[in-house]
Amino acid sequence: MTSPALHGPMAAIAALPQADLKTIFTTEPDRLSSLVLNQGPLRFDWSKTHLTGDLIDAFLTLAQEQGFAAQRDALFAGEAVNNTEGRAAEHPAERGEGKADSVARAKALHARMRALIDAIEAGALGEIRHILHIGIGGSALGPDLIIDALDGDGIRYDVAIVSNVDGTALERAMDSFDPAYTLIAIASKTFTTTETMLNAASAINWMVEAGVEDPYGRVIALTASPDKAIEWGVDETRILPFSESVGGRYSLWSSIGFPAALSLGWDAFESLLEGAAAMxxxxxxxxxxxxxxxxxxxxxxxxxxxxxxxxxxxxxxxERLKLLPSYLQQLEMESNGKSVTRDGQPVDGPTAPITWGGVGTDAQHAVFQLLHQGTIIAPVEFIASIEPGHTLDPAHHRALLVNCFAQGAALMRGKENADDPARAYPGGRPSTTILMEDVTPEALGALIAFYEHRTFANAVLMGINPFDQFGVELGKEIAKSIEADGPSGFDPSTMALIDLALGAE
Structure with missing residues (x-):
C-alpha cells in the first residue's frame, strides 16, 4: 500500500522500520506487558498492531509538539476548545469531571431529570407502558445504544427510538404502542430540527386521533432551547434542559439519556455516568x-x-453491542471528517478513516473474506465480553469468544499455500481487542467515554477541531430551499429526479 505524502513529525514516524506482524512476538517477546492495558472493567490489547516502542516514542513527541496535554487540560477546564463556534465541549462535566460550575449545573439538571422520573413512576402522567423517543443523530443513537445493550438488566417500559423522517419508521413504532399509555420524548438541542419536529407533530396527531385527552401533557422535551419547547406547546415542568456546550453526539450523558434512565432505572444510568467518569x-x-x-x-x-x-x-x-458500530460512525466521522486545521489551513494528510463494522459471528460469513484475502488493508477492532448476556448453554458464549480470538490470530498469522494461491492467506493484518468483564452500565460508560477521548486525541494529533460539524448543513439547506422556493437552478440530474418523484405532488 502506498503511504500518503507526509511532512514534519509524521514523515519521521513514517521513516521508522515497519514491524512484521507475523514474527513480532518472536522479535518483541515483551509485547503483552507493553501493549496490553487493564483499565477498570476493560482490557485493551494492541499487541497485534504495528505499534512498537520506537513508534510510541515518536508519537509521544508528536503529541508534545501538538500541545496534547494543554488541549486536554483546556477540554476539562471548560475552555472554548470548539474554536470555530467559540464554545466549550463540556460532556465530561455531565459525568462530574470538568469546570466546577459546569459540573454543578449538570448535577442540578440530573436532579431535575430524576425528580421527573420519580413523578412519572408515581403516576403523575397517568399509566405509562411505552416510551416513544423521537430524535436524530446523537439525540437518538446514544439512547438507542444504551437501551439495546442493557435491556437484559430488567427494562421497565417498551421503548422505541425513532430518528428517520421516513414515516415508515414512526408508523411501525406507533403501531406497536397504545397511545393511551405512551409517553413521547422529543430530543432536539435546538428544538427546530426538521426531521425531529415533523415526526413529533405526527406523533401528536396520532394521539389526537386516538382520543388522548391531553396529548401535549404526555410530552417530555429534551433540549438546550427550553423557550422553543415552550413555544411548541410543552409545559415548562416537563422540559429537561441540557447545556449548549454539550454537543449532540456527546449528549447521551445529559437529559438526552432520559429514556434510558427511565426505562433502565436511575441506578443503571448513574452507574453509566460513573463508568464514564472513571475513564x-x-x-x-x-x-x-x-x-x-x-x-x-x-x-x-x-x-x-x-x-x-x-x-x-x-x-x-x-449481540448486546450490535449498535456500537453505528454509534461510532457518527462519533468518529462527524468529529474528525474534516479537511482543514483549527486555523483554517488544509490538513496535511488524511483525517478520519471510514468507520464500519458489524456483529460477530455474522460478519465472518459476510465481510471477513475481504479482511483476510482482499487487497485492501483495514485495521480491525474486536470487542467481546467475558460474561455472556444470556442463560443458555455456555457452549454458545464459548463458541462466540473462540471465534473472536481466532479471527485476530488468523489475520495476523495468515497461511501459506504455494500449491493453491486461492487458499493462501497473506497474514500480517493488524487487529486490536477490547475485552470487557461484562456489558454492565459501568463498563459501557467507560467504553463509550474511551471512544470519545480517543476521537479527541486523534483530532489533537491532526490539529483539527472535532467539535463542529458544518459538513452536515449544506444538503439540509438545499432541501429547505426546495421546500420553500421550489426546485430551480439545479443540475439536470437533480431536476429530473425532483420532477419524476415529486412533480405529481
Whole structure:
C-alpha cells in the first residue's frame, strides 16, 4: 500500500522500520506487558498492531509538539476548545469531571431529570407502558445504544427510538404502542430540527386521533432551547434542559439519556455516568504511555496517515453491542471528517478513516473474506465480553469468544499455500481487542467515554477541531430551499429526479 505524502513529525514516524506482524512476538517477546492495558472493567490489547516502542516514542513527541496535554487540560477546564463556534465541549462535566460550575449545573439538571422520573413512576402522567423517543443523530443513537445493550438488566417500559423522517419508521413504532399509555420524548438541542419536529407533530396527531385527552401533557422535551419547547406547546415542568456546550453526539450523558434512565432505572444510568467518569480521570491523569485513548489514537494515526488505510473495521462479538458500530460512525466521522486545521489551513494528510463494522459471528460469513484475502488493508477492532448476556448453554458464549480470538490470530498469522494461491492467506493484518468483564452500565460508560477521548486525541494529533460539524448543513439547506422556493437552478440530474418523484405532488 502506498503511504500518503507526509511532512514534519509524521514523515519521521513514517521513516521508522515497519514491524512484521507475523514474527513480532518472536522479535518483541515483551509485547503483552507493553501493549496490553487493564483499565477498570476493560482490557485493551494492541499487541497485534504495528505499534512498537520506537513508534510510541515518536508519537509521544508528536503529541508534545501538538500541545496534547494543554488541549486536554483546556477540554476539562471548560475552555472554548470548539474554536470555530467559540464554545466549550463540556460532556465530561455531565459525568462530574470538568469546570466546577459546569459540573454543578449538570448535577442540578440530573436532579431535575430524576425528580421527573420519580413523578412519572408515581403516576403523575397517568399509566405509562411505552416510551416513544423521537430524535436524530446523537439525540437518538446514544439512547438507542444504551437501551439495546442493557435491556437484559430488567427494562421497565417498551421503548422505541425513532430518528428517520421516513414515516415508515414512526408508523411501525406507533403501531406497536397504545397511545393511551405512551409517553413521547422529543430530543432536539435546538428544538427546530426538521426531521425531529415533523415526526413529533405526527406523533401528536396520532394521539389526537386516538382520543388522548391531553396529548401535549404526555410530552417530555429534551433540549438546550427550553423557550422553543415552550413555544411548541410543552409545559415548562416537563422540559429537561441540557447545556449548549454539550454537543449532540456527546449528549447521551445529559437529559438526552432520559429514556434510558427511565426505562433502565436511575441506578443503571448513574452507574453509566460513573463508568464514564472513571475513564475521564484515566484520560486526564494517567501517564501518556499508559493512556488508553491516546495509545489507541497512535495506532489510528499510524494506519490512516502512514499506511494509508482508508477504513477501520469494528466487530462486536456480543449481540448486546450490535449498535456500537453505528454509534461510532457518527462519533468518529462527524468529529474528525474534516479537511482543514483549527486555523483554517488544509490538513496535511488524511483525517478520519471510514468507520464500519458489524456483529460477530455474522460478519465472518459476510465481510471477513475481504479482511483476510482482499487487497485492501483495514485495521480491525474486536470487542467481546467475558460474561455472556444470556442463560443458555455456555457452549454458545464459548463458541462466540473462540471465534473472536481466532479471527485476530488468523489475520495476523495468515497461511501459506504455494500449491493453491486461492487458499493462501497473506497474514500480517493488524487487529486490536477490547475485552470487557461484562456489558454492565459501568463498563459501557467507560467504553463509550474511551471512544470519545480517543476521537479527541486523534483530532489533537491532526490539529483539527472535532467539535463542529458544518459538513452536515449544506444538503439540509438545499432541501429547505426546495421546500420553500421550489426546485430551480439545479443540475439536470437533480431536476429530473425532483420532477419524476415529486412533480405529481
Amino acid at each position: 475521564d480521570r484515566h484520560f486526564r491523569l494517567s501517564d501518556p504511555r499508559e493512556n488508553a485513548p491516546l495509545i489507541a489514537a497512535f495506532a489510528d494515526q499510524y494506519y490512516a496517515r502512514v499506511m494509508g488505510c482508508q477504513t477501520r473495521a469494528l466487530f462486536a462479538y456480543d
